[in-house]
Amino acid sequence: xxxNISFPRHGEMLPCVDIFVCTxxxxxxxxxxxxxxxxxxxxxxxxxxxxxxxxxxxGGSIFTFYAMWEATSFAKHxxxxxxxxxxxxxxxxxxxxxxxxxxxxxxxxxxxxIKDMYDEMTERIDSAIMSDKIPEEIKTNHKGFCEWNxxxxxxxxxxIVEILVDGKDQNAVDNEGNVLPTLVYMAREKRxxxxxxxxxxxxxxxxxxxxxxxxxxxIMNVDCDMYSNNKDTIRDSMCFFLDEExxxxxxxxxxxxxxxxxxxxxxxxxxxQAIKKVEMGGLDSVGGPLYIGTGCFHRREILCGMxxxxxxxxxWNGGAKDKIQESIVYNIEEKAKxxxxxxxxxxxxxxxxxxxxxxxxxxxxxxxxxIHCRGWESVYYNPIRPAFLGVAPATLSQTLLQTKRWSEDxxxxxxALVFVFCVTNLYNLYEALSxxxxxxxxxxxxxxxxxxxxxxxxxxxxxxxxxxxGLSHMTFAVSSxxxxxxxxxxYEQEIMEFGSSNPEYVIIASIALxxxxxxxxxxxxxxxCSWNIFVNTFSPQLILCGMLxxxxxxxYEAMFLRKDKGRMPFSVTLASxxxxxxxxxxxxxxxxx
Numbered sequence: 078x079x080x081n082i083s084f085p086r087h088g089e090m091l092p093c094v095d096i097f098v099c100t101x102x103x104x105x106x107x108x109x110x111x112x113x114x115x116x117x118x119x120x121x122x123x124x125x126x127x128x129x130x131x132x133x134x135x136g137g138s139i140f141t142f143y144a145m146w147e148a149t150s151f152a153k154h155x156x157x158x159x160x161x162x163x164x165x166x167x168x169x170x171x172x173x174x175x176x177x178x179x180x181x182x183x184x185x186x187x188x189x190x191i192k193d194m195y196d197e198m199t200e201r202i203d204s205a206i207m208s209d210k211i212p213e214e215i216k217t218n219h220k221g222f223c224e225w226n227x228x229x230x231x232x233x234x235x236x237i238v239e240i241l242v243d244g245k246d247q248n249a250v251d252n253e254g255n256v257l258p259t260l261v262y263m264a265r266e267k268r269x270x271x272x273x274x275x276x277x278x279x280x281x282x283x284x285x286x287x288x289x290x291x292x293x294x295x296i297m298n299v300d301c302d303m304y305s306n307n308k309d310t311i312r313d314s315m316c317f318f319l320d321e322e323x324x325x326x327x328x329x330x331x332x333x334x335x336x337x338x339x340x341x342x343x344x345x346x347x348x349x350q351a352i353k354k355v356e357m358g359g360l361d362s363v364g365g366p367l368y369i370g371t372g373c374f375h376r377r378e379i380l381c382g383m384x385x386x387x388x389x390x391x392x393w394n395g396g397a398k399d400k401i402q403e404s405i406v407y408n409i410e411e412k413a414k415x416x417x418x419x420x421x422x423x424x425x426x427x428x429x430x431x432x433x434x435x436x437x438x439x440x441x442x443x444x445x446x447x448i449h450c451r452g453w454e455s456v457y458y459n460p461i462r463p464a465f466l467g468v469a470p471a472t473l474s475q476t477l478l479q480t481k482r483w484s485e486d487x488x489x490x491x492x493a494l495v496f497v498f499c500v501t502n503l504y505n506l507y508e509a510l511s512x513x514x515x516x517x518x519x520x521x522x523x524x525x526x527x528x529x530x531x532x533x534x535x536x537x538x539x540x541x542x543x544x545x546x547g548l549s550h551m552t553f554a555v556s557s558x559x560x561x562x563x564x565x566x567x568y569e570q571e572i573m574e575f576g577s578s579n580p581e582y583v584i585i586a587s588i589a590l591x592x593x594x595x596x597x598x599x600x601x602x603x604x605x606c607s608w609n610i611f612v613n614t615f616s617p618q619l620i621l622c623g624m625l626x627x628x629x630x631x632x633y634e635a636m637f638l639r640k641d642k643g644r645m646p647f648s649v650t651l652a653s654x655x656x657x658x659x660x661x662x663x664x665x666x667x668x669x670x
Contacts, residue, residue: 092294093291095287108143219239233268243406331458332372587652
C-alpha cells in the first residue's frame with residue numbers, strides 16, 4: 078500500500094507529536110550515534126512547531142547531555158539543509174556514510190560546509206569522551222551542566238530535565254529564521270535501593286514529563302539507534318489516526334524494525350523478513366499487530382489507560398505547546414523533575430493500569446496486548462522506503478544476548494510430527510524466498526533459531542523462574558552497537574564471531590560435537606547391520622542427525638579450522654569435549670546401574 082499524503086481538510090489541525098528516544102549506556106550506545114538519531118527526528122517533513130523530541134538518558138551521562146547540546150547548534154544548519162534539498166536519510170551519520178559527494182541541486186561548497194561542521198562536532202564529542210572531561214568554557218554556556226558533580230553515577234543521581242530548545246521561544250530558530258522543534262533532555266532519578274524498571278519506567282517518566290511541556294496527543298517512540306529513514310513517516314502515520322471512518326478505533330501504528338547492516342545471507346538471522354512482510358500484516362485480522370517497542374505511534378490517551386468506546390472523539394487541538402508560555406522554563410523544568418523521582422509512582426497505577434507495564438523485559442509486547450484488551454485496534458504499516466533503520470547485532474554473543482532478553486516469560490512449543498515439521502519448514506522457506514531472502518539466508522535463520530532455543534530461550538526461562546521464585550531480580554542488558562575493525566570485517570564476510578569464553582558457546586559447541594559423534598557412531602553401526610534394520614530404526618535418526626551436523630558446520634570450523642581471533646576459544650572446545658565424554662560415560666553406566 079502506497080499513501081499519497083495531503084491534509085487539505087485538516088490544515089492547521091494536524092496533531093502535535095511528542096517523540097521519545099531512550100538510551101541507557103553511553104558505552105554501548107555512543108552519544109554520536111544517539112544525536113544522529115535525534116537530528117533525523119527533528120528534521121521530519123512536518124510543522125516544526127508541532128514537534129517535540131525528548132531523550133531519556135538512563136545512563137545519566139554528562140557526555141550524552143553534551144552531545145545533545147552540540148546537536149542543538151548543528152540542527153540550525155542541518156534541518157534547513159535537509160528540507161532545502163529534500164535530503165534522505167536525515168541522519169547525518171547515515172547520509173554522509175552513503176554518499177562521498179553531493180547530489181544535485183546541492184552545491185559541493187555547501188555540502189562540504191555541512192559535512193565539515195558535522196565532522197568537527199563529532200570529533201569534539203568523541204574527544205570529550207576520550208579525555209573524560211567537558212571543557213570548562215563549554216560548561217558555562219548552559220546551566221544544565223551544573224547538574225553533574227563528582228557524586229553522580231549512572232545508578233545514583235537526581236532527576237535532571239533540561240529544555241535545550243524551546244519551540245515557543247522566538248529565538249529558537251534555524252539559520253533561515255524558521256522555528257525549531259522543541260528538544261528536551263531527561264534523566265529520571267535513580268537510587269541504589271529503588272527498583273527503576275528499566276526502559277518501561279523511562280517511558281512512563283517521559284509520558285509525565287512531556288505532559289507538562291508539550292502534552293501532544295500523539296506519542297512516537299524509537300530506539301536511540303533507529304534513525305528516521307523516511308521524512309514523511311509522521312504524515313503517513315497521521316492518515317491512520319485521522320481517517321474519518323476507521324481512525325477513531327486505531328490506538329497505535331506500528332512500523333517494522335529494519336536494519337541497515339544485514340549481510341547478504343543474514344548470517345545471524347536478524348532480518349526477520351517473513352515476520353515483517355507476512356506475519357505482522359496478517360495480524361490485522363485479529364485487531365492488529367503487537368507493539369514491538371520502537372517505531373510506533375500511540376495516542377497519548379491509550380498509554381494512560383483509556384478504554385475504547387464507540388462514541389470516542391479526540392480534540393487534536395489539545396496539548397499544543399502553549400504550556401511553555403504560561404510560565405518560565407525554569408518552573409516547568411522543576412515541575413517535570415518532580416514527576417521523575419524514584420518515589421513518584423508509589424501507591425499509583427503507573428506500570429500496571431497506566432503507562433507501559435512493568436515486570437517483564439518485553440514490556441512493549443504486554444503493553445500492546447493490554448491496549449488491545451481495552452478495545453483498541455492497531456495498524457501495521459511497512460512502506461516501500463523503510464521508516465526507520467537501525468544497527469543489528471554484529472556478533473553471535475550480541476545476538477544471543479538480545480534474544481535471551483526477548484525470550485523471557487515466553488514458552489516455545491516444538492513440533493512432534495515429521496509431516497508437520499516438513500510442511501512448516503517448506504512453507505517457511507517459500508515465505509522467506511518470496512520476501513527477498515536468499516536460500517542461504519533462510520538456512521542461516523534456521524541455524525540461529527536452533528542456537529537461540531538452546532541458549533537464549535533456555536537462559537531466559539531460567540531467569541524467569543528464578544525471578545518468580547524470588548531468587549533474583551530482573552535485569553536488563555543493553556546490546557552493544559560497537560565493534561572493532563576486525564569484527565566488522567568478519568561480519569561483512571559473513572563469518573561467525575565467537576572470540577570470548579561465553580557460557581552459551583559451551584552449550585553450542587557441546588551439542589554440535591555430540592551430534593557429530595552420534596552421526597559417526599550411527600554410520601559405523603549401519604555398516605554392521607542389515608538394510609531392514611537401517612530403514613526401520615536408523616534412517617530417521619540418521620537424517621535428523623545429518624541435518625544437525627550440516628547446520629553446525631560453522632561451529633566445527635570455528636572449533637577446529639579457523640585461526641582468526643573470532644574462532645571458538647580452545648577452552649570452550651576443551652570444555653565441550655569434556656561434556657561429550659561425560660555424556661557417553663553416563664550412557665555406558667546406565668545399563669550397569
